[in-house]
Amino acid sequence: MAKIKTSKNDTKKEVIIQQAALLFKFKSYSAASMRELAVALGVEAPSLYNHIGSKSELLQAICFKVGNKFASQIETIENSGGCVVDKIEAIIRFHIQMMMENFDEVYVANHEWKHLQEPFLTDFLAIRRSYEKSLTTLVETGINQNEIRQTNPYVAVLTILSAVRGLEFWHRNKKNVSPQVLEDDMVNHLINGFVN
Amino acid sequence: MAKIKTSKNDTKKEVIIQQAALLFKFKSYSAASMRELAVALGVEAPSLYNHIGSKSELLQAICFKVGNKFASQIETIENSGGCVVDKIEAIIRFHIQMMMENFDEVYVANHEWKHLQEPFLTDFLAIRRSYEKSLTTLVETGINQNEIRQTNPYVAVLTILSAVRGLEFWHRNKKNVSPQVLEDDMVNHLINGFVN
């Protein structure tokens, strides 16, 4: 009876994808059913198939939307001026910002990508590896230019990427810390450490 | 026909739990079926129920085994001598070590705890909150004693815990970096930053 509500500038498919991201985050991809998704949208499950092709298509849409955003952002930063540490700071801040503004989708892309089917799984992992490679190269450049201490570049990238991913835990305790303090302190910690 | 193989000092239940951790890590808890688990053990699914009570009991065993290990370790470190930074370094190294030696179970506890049913879900989250609280108190002490720079303690804890969790990504690329380099560089990065 009820129809799927679309805010302006959003197709019904996009509304379904957004609600799917919320549900997949809450219950995980496998445990979330199309019936639950339909209920959340005020509709019967088969009605969804007027707008989408399959459940796994929803996961694909979420993962690649996020993956492509990160891929295009790192390209922009690579080609911008400034020293390496500034670039890395910009990347960290972009991660934090994405976590703030697209939390559900980023969360799902981070946690549920393994349920992508081929060839999407391979493609997604390729995007991610390419991203990590860019970041690693950046760190290596920083080391060569003596901006960054002698250290294993891969470990540095791993540490940074993992730390910003951890913002998902903050998301549940928002009240304790303001976004600005969070962002500044985390950037500072990752670049300068935390000892006096 | 075939029986579940037990190495010495392991009950059959423990063998099942270990195999479950491997499977849950690979496929996620919801997507993993008891039939798959049985195949991995060379047995039919109903045979498992001679040794265990239910699928969710397996997840409980995994999560609390890991949770209790961390809880008891932080208590030991809290009560040990030494300065705050040394204690935090010991904690980071313990996390890394746990990731190395009990990877499957740590991974599952980190990723699949949300599928615990009550009251286990509440209990597990209580253990985790208590752990984070201990760590936060430690950082606060370090700030008061001027060992640690003025910063938000919660953000510092978040950054550290998230970074060590990220070792799961390293686990797939072991070849590139030795465990010792990984451990030393990550500790150094988290304590001293990475700029010159």
Place this chain on the structure above:
DNA sequence: CGCAAAAACTAATAAGTGTTAGTTTTGCAA
């Protein structure tokens, strides 16, 4: 209004789920 397309519905299917019941096989101790 009337018509066509979009989008909702109901009913159904085939496959897969955790788990139980009841039975047979296995392995060890007497």
Place this chain on the structure above:
DNA sequence: TTGCAAAACTAACACTTATTAGTTTTTGCG
């Protein structure tokens, strides 16, 4: 060798799953 308990098996159940087919309702345009 016999007997008993542990642990395997087969068959089945009650549900849930994503998805399709076919039909009815709703919507927007001329």
